[in-house]
Amino acid sequence: MGSDMSMTPQLQLEQEQFLKILTREDALARFEAALFPRALPRETRKLADALGAALAEDITAPVDVPPFDRSNVDGFAVRSADLAAAGEGAPVRLALNGETVHCGIAPALQVAAGTATPIATGGPLPRGADAVVMVEHTQPAGSEAIDVRRAASPGQFVSYAGSDIARGEALLRAGTIIGSREIGMLAACGLAEVTVARKPRVAVISTGDELIQPGQPLPPAAIYDTNGAIVAAAIDENGGEAIFLGAIPDDEAKLESAMREALTDADMLVLSGGTSKGAGDLSHLIIGRLGKPGIIAHGVALKPGKPLCLAVCDSKPVVILPGFPTSAMFTFHDMIVPVLRKMAGLPSRSDAKVSATVPVRIASELGRTEFVMVSLVDGKDGLIAYPSGKGSGAITSFAQADGFLRIDALADQMPAGTATEVTLFTPHVRVPDLVIVGSHCTGLDLVTAPLAHDGLTVRSIAVGSLGGLAAARRGECDLAPIHLFDDKSETYNTPFLVEGLELVPGWRRMQGIVFRKGDKRFEGLSAKQAVAKALIDPTCIMVNRNQGAGTRILIDRLLGGARPEGYWNQPRSHNAVAAAVAQHRADWGMSIAPVADASGLGFIPLAEEHYDFALVSARKQRPAVQAFLDALGSGESRAALERAGFRPA
Amino acid sequence: MGSDMSMTPQLQLEQEQFLKILTREDALARFEAALFPRALPRETRKLADALGAALAEDITAPVDVPPFDRSNVDGFAVRSADLAAAGEGAPVRLALNGETVHCGIAPALQVAAGTATPIATGGPLPRGADAVVMVEHTQPAGSEAIDVRRAASPGQFVSYAGSDIARGEALLRAGTIIGSREIGMLAACGLAEVTVARKPRVAVISTGDELIQPGQPLPPAAIYDTNGAIVAAAIDENGGEAIFLGAIPDDEAKLESAMREALTDADMLVLSGGTSKGAGDLSHLIIGRLGKPGIIAHGVALKPGKPLCLAVCDSKPVVILPGFPTSAMFTFHDMIVPVLRKMAGLPSRSDAKVSATVPVRIASELGRTEFVMVSLVDGKDGLIAYPSGKGSGAITSFAQADGFLRIDALADQMPAGTATEVTLFTPHVRVPDLVIVGSHCTGLDLVTAPLAHDGLTVRSIAVGSLGGLAAARRGECDLAPIHLFDDKSETYNTPFLVEGLELVPGWRRMQGIVFRKGDKRFEGLSAKQAVAKALIDPTCIMVNRNQGAGTRILIDRLLGGARPEGYWNQPRSHNAVAAAVAQHRADWGMSIAPVADASGLGFIPLAEEHYDFALVSARKQRPAVQAFLDALGSGESRAALERAGFRPA
The missing domain is CATH 3.90.105.10 (Molybdopterin biosynthesis moea protein, domain 2)
Structure with a gap:
C-alpha cells in the first residue's frame, strides 16, 4: 500500500520471494513436474x-x-457365374425366388443357380448369391422372372461384412x-x-474489496470484476468446468476459509487479483497452509504477468493470476491452459502463427520475456502487427488483439519495421475489411454500424489523430479520422494532408467547458467568463488535455499563458475529462457536447471541432471503403449523428 | 423392393423427380432463397x-x-509539478496526507502542493494529483513524509477514466x-x-425398419442407427440444439405423425435414410403435405449425396439426408451446415485448405460434382491425399478422412499424380507421425498401442498387401504390412521386396478352415479331409477370398482346380469370411485362428501365414519408426500378440 507497509515482515517476505524470479520455461517445467504424471478421473x-x-x-x-454382406443398391441378388455370358444381345433370364429381401429382414431362401432374389439397398445378401444387379439394368419377364443384359462381377454392389x-x-x-x-x-x-x-472442476475466486459483480450498481472507486467472468469462460473453453465462487474481500480469515472450501470439491483453484505488493494481497500467504509442496513459483520473468504465483497443494494446482486483466488472461493462456488441458485429457492447443511487420518501435524491459498484444491489418507487403497501446491494465488490450508477438528477455526494444512472428488467438486470422486508424469518436460507430451488419469487419485502432496520419502515410489503413487544428491557418485537418491522402469531411463536434450541474461558479457564463472566474478562484481545479490534442490548443488560448491548478492533469480523451469533473477530481475542463450530455455535466459551448477523415487515395476503390463512404453520406447516418449531438459536414 | 416396385405410380413419380436433378450450387441457392432473410429468434x-x-x-x-483515473502501481499520488526539480542528488520532500487510498475507497483529501497520498494499485487518484510515483522510488522521511529523487511526468502510472x-x-x-x-x-x-x-432447435429422425439404436442387441439383418447420432452431434457442433426423436419404422402414418409433431416445436427437421428408391422411402411423399412451398430440390448432382432432398415447409427447413453414412454426413456438411449456421447467427465455417497430390487414379462419374474423402500423409514432395476406398456406404470413409477433394462434374477421372486442393475437416492438418499402408491385422493395433499412448499419431491405411508395397515403393509410408505368398519359392514376403525396402519380421497367423461349431460335416477332420467332404456335398457352400490374397493361393491349392458352390463369393477379409460362415451364407471358408475365435467358429488349422513389414529404408531413422520397431520387439507386444492368438516371429 505505501512505504509504511514495506517495513512489515510480511512485505519483506514477499519482496524476497519476488527476487527469486524464475524464467517462464523454468516455472512451467517445475509446475508440470509437481503435477504430472497423474491419473485422470x-x-x-x-x-x-x-x-x-x-x-x-x-x-x-x-x-x-456392416454386420453382414450388404446390398448397396436396389436390385437383385444373383450368382455372378449365371451372368457370365450375358450381354446386350444375349439376355440371361433368371427366375425370381419367392421372397423380397427388405432391410432388417434376414433372407430365408437360397439363391440357386438360375435364380435371383429381389433385394433393397441395405438388405443382407442371401445364401448362394455373390453379387447384386441394379434394378435399372434388368427387365421384368412376366411377374416371376427377369432378363439381365450385363455380366456381373463377383462382389458387385456388395459391401462385405466388416469392410x-x-x-x-x-x-x-x-x-x-x-x-x-x-x-x-x-x-x-x-x-x-x-x-x-471427467472435466477438471476449477474453482475461481476473485479477490479484492473493490470488486463489484456485473449487474450490480457501481459505487464510487469500485470496479466491475472482469477477471472472474473471463477466467471462468476461458476454463470452459479449455476443457474445464468452472465453478465461480465470486469475489472475496481482502480478509485473511474469510479468504482462507473460501480457499479451503473450494479445494475440498474442486480439482484446481484459480484466484485473480492479490499478487501485487499491496496490503490486501493475502492469497499467497494462505497457500502455504493449504498443502504440500505449496508455492512452486512466485514471480515469473514474463511481461505481462510477472506477479503470477503457481502452487501445488496436496497435488491440486493453485494459481494466483495477476490482477490486471490482460496480465491475468495472458498468463492464464500461456501458463495455466497447458496444465488444464493436460488434466482434461486434451491435446495441447495448436497455436497458429503468421508473419507480420511492426509499424512502430516497441520498447521492452530487459530481463523479461515480453509478450505484446497486437492487432493485424493488411499492409502493402503483408500483415502489419499494431501493438495495443493500452497496457496490461486494460481488458481490451487482450480482448481486441488478434494475437501476440514476443520480445526476447535480452532485447530492450523491437525496432519499427521488424519482421516478426505473431501467435494467433484463433486458428484463422481474419484481416478486417476496413481499417480505421486514428482518433476515435462515438459518431464513427454510428457510421460503421451498417457495414458491420452487412458482414464487413471494421477495425478501428485508436492512436490519436497524429498516429492515424502516420499510419495513413505508411498505407496501413484505409482511413485516418483526424481533428487537428492548424494554429497558423486557423483551419482544421486540410493543412495536415500530404500526397496520397485526400480529405473526406466527417462531422462537427461542439467543444466547450464542462462543469458539474449546479456549480454556481459556472452556471450561465460564457466560456471566457467561466475561465476568467476559474483563474481567480484558488479552490477551483481544472483538467487539461494532452499535448497535441486539438482541444488542448483551444484550452491554451483560453488560458492565455496561465497555469492554474490541475493544468498538469492531462488525460487523452473527452471521456476522461468528463469523468474527472463528474468525480470531483477537477471542477472544469473542455470536452464535447455528446460526452457532457452522457455524463450529466453542464456544458458551455465554445467552438466546433472538425472530425474528418484522411482517406488513403490508393485504397479508395476497395469495396469496404466505398461502403463506408456510402454509409457516411446516407440519410440514416446523418440522422443518427444528429441525434447523438454531432453536426454532419 | 425390386423391379415389381418400379411399376407403382409412387415409384414413377419418384423417378421423375430424380430426373430433375439440380446442380449443387443451384440447389443451395434455391434452398437459401426460400429461407432467408428471416428474423433470428x-x-x-x-x-x-x-x-x-x-x-x-x-x-x-x-x-x-476504468470508471475513474486509476493508479497502476503501489506508491504515492503526487502533483508532477512538485517534482520537476527532483533528482538523485536533489530529493524533494513531500508531506504525507492523512489517508491511504485503498482499492474501492474514494479518496477524501486533496493532494495540495508539496504533499502526497499513499495509494494502492487500482486506487482512484485523489483530487489535485496528476501522477503516481512508485513506492520503490521513494524513501520514508519519518512517518509523515517521503523523499522523492526522480521527476514524474504528468499522468505517470495513471490509467485515465475511459482509456x-x-x-x-x-x-x-x-x-x-x-x-x-x-x-x-x-x-x-x-x-x-x-x-x-437462440439456438435453432433441430429435430432429427432416422427412418428405416432395419435400424437399432446403439446399446440394444442387434438382431440378424439389422444395423445400428449411425446417422441419428452423428447428425445430432454435427448439429450441436454447428450451433444448433439437436432433438433426436429416434428411428421411425417405414410406416406412412407413423412417420407423418412423427414429422408433424417434430415441426410443431422444432425450427428445422432432418431425416436420414429414406431417399433411395425403395418402397420404404416415404419421407419425401409426406413432405408435400406438411407446408408450402414443400420440396425445393430432390436429387442433387453431387457425389456422394445425389438423393438429398431439400424442402421448406411453412418457412421451416426440412431435409432428407441420404441413408449411407458418408453421403449423409457429406451432404449435411456441404448443404445443411451453411443454412443451420445462418439460422444460428453464426458466421459461415471457414474451411482450411491444403495442396496435396493423389497417388492413384480416381475414377469419377461424368455429370456429377464428386467429392472424394482422403487421408493425408507426408510424401517426398509434400502432402499425399489417399482416397478412402470404402465408398459412401461406410461411416469410416467420412469419419477417418482428413478432408476431401473435388472432381469436377465434367471430368471422368483424376489421374494419379494430380496436384489438387484438399478441404480439411478441421482447421489444422496433423500429418501422422507413423504411416502404415498395406494389409491390416488386429495384431498391428496391439503393437501400435504404446505409440498412440505416448502421443504419437499412427495412421493405418488398409489397401491390401500389394497396395501397401506400391505405396512403400513410392515412399508414401513408413511401413507396409504384407503377407504375400510366392508360389515359386514357397516363401512369404521376401521375394516381393525391391531396392529401398527391407523386411521387418512381424508375426505368424495360423490359417485354417472355419465352420460353424456343431457342423457334423467338419468336426474332427483335417483340412484336406474337410475340403474333400465339402466337394462331394452339393448342399455345402464355400466362401472364397479375393484374387491376390495369400489365403486365396492356399484355397486354390486345396481345391485342386475344383469350383464348388460359393467359389465366386470373394470377400476381401478374414472377418468377412467368418461372418459369411457364421451367418449361414456359406458353410466353410478359410480365415485365421483369432478371427475364428472371435466369431465363435470351429477352426481346422492348416498353415501359418507370415505377416511382416516392408520397411522403407530411407525412413528407418525417423523417431516414430524407431518407436514402432522398439514396440514390435518388446516383451509386452510379444505377450499381447500371443494372448490374441498370433505367434511373434
Missing part, C-alpha cells in the same frame, strides 16, 4: 453427451460393420477428442456410452 | 451461459472502463460470437446478461 457418458470429451480408454470394435469396421480392430484410441465423426463410429458399433476423462 | 442469457452464442444486438459501452473502454463506444456488434474475451469486455462494463440468437 474418468466418467461414463451417454454418446449424445460425449461431444468434445477425451476418450479415457482404447475402444476395440465389438462387431463387424467398414472389422470386429477386433482398434476403433479409437484413449485421448481421442470425441467429435461428431467419432460419435458416428461409436454408434455404428452399437456403443451407447463411452468412458471419458 | 433471440433470448437473454446470463454472461456465464453465453459462451459460444452469437450476439443478437449491438452493445454500446454503458460506462467508462480502456469509453462510455458510448460500440463495444460489440450483433453477430459477434461470444468467447471468453468478449465475456471479459461485457463483464468489465458491468453487463451481467446479453441478448443472443
Whole structure:
C-alpha cells in the first residue's frame, strides 16, 4: 500500500520471494513436474453427451460393420457365374425366388443357380448369391422372372461384412477428442456410452474489496470484476468446468476459509487479483497452509504477468493470476491452459502463427520475456502487427488483439519495421475489411454500424489523430479520422494532408467547458467568463488535455499563458475529462457536447471541432471503403449523428 | 423392393423427380432463397451461459472502463509539478496526507502542493494529483513524509477514466460470437446478461425398419442407427440444439405423425435414410403435405449425396439426408451446415485448405460434382491425399478422412499424380507421425498401442498387401504390412521386396478352415479331409477370398482346380469370411485362428501365414519408426500378440 507497509515482515517476505524470479520455461517445467504424471478421473457418458470429451480408454470394435454382406443398391441378388455370358444381345433370364429381401429382414431362401432374389439397398445378401444387379439394368419377364443384359462381377454392389469396421480392430484410441465423426463410429458399433476423462472442476475466486459483480450498481472507486467472468469462460473453453465462487474481500480469515472450501470439491483453484505488493494481497500467504509442496513459483520473468504465483497443494494446482486483466488472461493462456488441458485429457492447443511487420518501435524491459498484444491489418507487403497501446491494465488490450508477438528477455526494444512472428488467438486470422486508424469518436460507430451488419469487419485502432496520419502515410489503413487544428491557418485537418491522402469531411463536434450541474461558479457564463472566474478562484481545479490534442490548443488560448491548478492533469480523451469533473477530481475542463450530455455535466459551448477523415487515395476503390463512404453520406447516418449531438459536414 | 416396385405410380413419380436433378450450387441457392432473410429468434442469457452464442444486438459501452483515473502501481499520488526539480542528488520532500487510498475507497483529501497520498494499485487518484510515483522510488522521511529523487511526468502510472473502454463506444456488434474475451469486455462494463440468437432447435429422425439404436442387441439383418447420432452431434457442433426423436419404422402414418409433431416445436427437421428408391422411402411423399412451398430440390448432382432432398415447409427447413453414412454426413456438411449456421447467427465455417497430390487414379462419374474423402500423409514432395476406398456406404470413409477433394462434374477421372486442393475437416492438418499402408491385422493395433499412448499419431491405411508395397515403393509410408505368398519359392514376403525396402519380421497367423461349431460335416477332420467332404456335398457352400490374397493361393491349392458352390463369393477379409460362415451364407471358408475365435467358429488349422513389414529404408531413422520397431520387439507386444492368438516371429 505505501512505504509504511514495506517495513512489515510480511512485505519483506514477499519482496524476497519476488527476487527469486524464475524464467517462464523454468516455472512451467517445475509446475508440470509437481503435477504430472497423474491419473485422470474418468466418467461414463451417454454418446449424445460425449461431444468434445477425451476418450479415457482404447475402444476395440465389438462387431463387424456392416454386420453382414450388404446390398448397396436396389436390385437383385444373383450368382455372378449365371451372368457370365450375358450381354446386350444375349439376355440371361433368371427366375425370381419367392421372397423380397427388405432391410432388417434376414433372407430365408437360397439363391440357386438360375435364380435371383429381389433385394433393397441395405438388405443382407442371401445364401448362394455373390453379387447384386441394379434394378435399372434388368427387365421384368412376366411377374416371376427377369432378363439381365450385363455380366456381373463377383462382389458387385456388395459391401462385405466388416469392410467398414472389422470386429477386433482398434476403433479409437484413449485421448481421442470425441467429435461428431467419432460419435458416428461409436454408434455404428452399437456403443451407447463411452468412458471419458471427467472435466477438471476449477474453482475461481476473485479477490479484492473493490470488486463489484456485473449487474450490480457501481459505487464510487469500485470496479466491475472482469477477471472472474473471463477466467471462468476461458476454463470452459479449455476443457474445464468452472465453478465461480465470486469475489472475496481482502480478509485473511474469510479468504482462507473460501480457499479451503473450494479445494475440498474442486480439482484446481484459480484466484485473480492479490499478487501485487499491496496490503490486501493475502492469497499467497494462505497457500502455504493449504498443502504440500505449496508455492512452486512466485514471480515469473514474463511481461505481462510477472506477479503470477503457481502452487501445488496436496497435488491440486493453485494459481494466483495477476490482477490486471490482460496480465491475468495472458498468463492464464500461456501458463495455466497447458496444465488444464493436460488434466482434461486434451491435446495441447495448436497455436497458429503468421508473419507480420511492426509499424512502430516497441520498447521492452530487459530481463523479461515480453509478450505484446497486437492487432493485424493488411499492409502493402503483408500483415502489419499494431501493438495495443493500452497496457496490461486494460481488458481490451487482450480482448481486441488478434494475437501476440514476443520480445526476447535480452532485447530492450523491437525496432519499427521488424519482421516478426505473431501467435494467433484463433486458428484463422481474419484481416478486417476496413481499417480505421486514428482518433476515435462515438459518431464513427454510428457510421460503421451498417457495414458491420452487412458482414464487413471494421477495425478501428485508436492512436490519436497524429498516429492515424502516420499510419495513413505508411498505407496501413484505409482511413485516418483526424481533428487537428492548424494554429497558423486557423483551419482544421486540410493543412495536415500530404500526397496520397485526400480529405473526406466527417462531422462537427461542439467543444466547450464542462462543469458539474449546479456549480454556481459556472452556471450561465460564457466560456471566457467561466475561465476568467476559474483563474481567480484558488479552490477551483481544472483538467487539461494532452499535448497535441486539438482541444488542448483551444484550452491554451483560453488560458492565455496561465497555469492554474490541475493544468498538469492531462488525460487523452473527452471521456476522461468528463469523468474527472463528474468525480470531483477537477471542477472544469473542455470536452464535447455528446460526452457532457452522457455524463450529466453542464456544458458551455465554445467552438466546433472538425472530425474528418484522411482517406488513403490508393485504397479508395476497395469495396469496404466505398461502403463506408456510402454509409457516411446516407440519410440514416446523418440522422443518427444528429441525434447523438454531432453536426454532419 | 425390386423391379415389381418400379411399376407403382409412387415409384414413377419418384423417378421423375430424380430426373430433375439440380446442380449443387443451384440447389443451395434455391434452398437459401426460400429461407432467408428471416428474423433470428433471440433470448437473454446470463454472461456465464453465453459462451459460444452469437450476439443478437449491438452493445454500446454503458460506462467508462476504468470508471475513474486509476493508479497502476503501489506508491504515492503526487502533483508532477512538485517534482520537476527532483533528482538523485536533489530529493524533494513531500508531506504525507492523512489517508491511504485503498482499492474501492474514494479518496477524501486533496493532494495540495508539496504533499502526497499513499495509494494502492487500482486506487482512484485523489483530487489535485496528476501522477503516481512508485513506492520503490521513494524513501520514508519519518512517518509523515517521503523523499522523492526522480521527476514524474504528468499522468505517470495513471490509467485515465475511459482509456480502456469509453462510455458510448460500440463495444460489440450483433453477430459477434461470444468467447471468453468478449465475456471479459461485457463483464468489465458491468453487463451481467446479453441478448443472443437462440439456438435453432433441430429435430432429427432416422427412418428405416432395419435400424437399432446403439446399446440394444442387434438382431440378424439389422444395423445400428449411425446417422441419428452423428447428425445430432454435427448439429450441436454447428450451433444448433439437436432433438433426436429416434428411428421411425417405414410406416406412412407413423412417420407423418412423427414429422408433424417434430415441426410443431422444432425450427428445422432432418431425416436420414429414406431417399433411395425403395418402397420404404416415404419421407419425401409426406413432405408435400406438411407446408408450402414443400420440396425445393430432390436429387442433387453431387457425389456422394445425389438423393438429398431439400424442402421448406411453412418457412421451416426440412431435409432428407441420404441413408449411407458418408453421403449423409457429406451432404449435411456441404448443404445443411451453411443454412443451420445462418439460422444460428453464426458466421459461415471457414474451411482450411491444403495442396496435396493423389497417388492413384480416381475414377469419377461424368455429370456429377464428386467429392472424394482422403487421408493425408507426408510424401517426398509434400502432402499425399489417399482416397478412402470404402465408398459412401461406410461411416469410416467420412469419419477417418482428413478432408476431401473435388472432381469436377465434367471430368471422368483424376489421374494419379494430380496436384489438387484438399478441404480439411478441421482447421489444422496433423500429418501422422507413423504411416502404415498395406494389409491390416488386429495384431498391428496391439503393437501400435504404446505409440498412440505416448502421443504419437499412427495412421493405418488398409489397401491390401500389394497396395501397401506400391505405396512403400513410392515412399508414401513408413511401413507396409504384407503377407504375400510366392508360389515359386514357397516363401512369404521376401521375394516381393525391391531396392529401398527391407523386411521387418512381424508375426505368424495360423490359417485354417472355419465352420460353424456343431457342423457334423467338419468336426474332427483335417483340412484336406474337410475340403474333400465339402466337394462331394452339393448342399455345402464355400466362401472364397479375393484374387491376390495369400489365403486365396492356399484355397486354390486345396481345391485342386475344383469350383464348388460359393467359389465366386470373394470377400476381401478374414472377418468377412467368418461372418459369411457364421451367418449361414456359406458353410466353410478359410480365415485365421483369432478371427475364428472371435466369431465363435470351429477352426481346422492348416498353415501359418507370415505377416511382416516392408520397411522403407530411407525412413528407418525417423523417431516414430524407431518407436514402432522398439514396440514390435518388446516383451509386452510379444505377450499381447500371443494372448490374441498370433505367434511373434
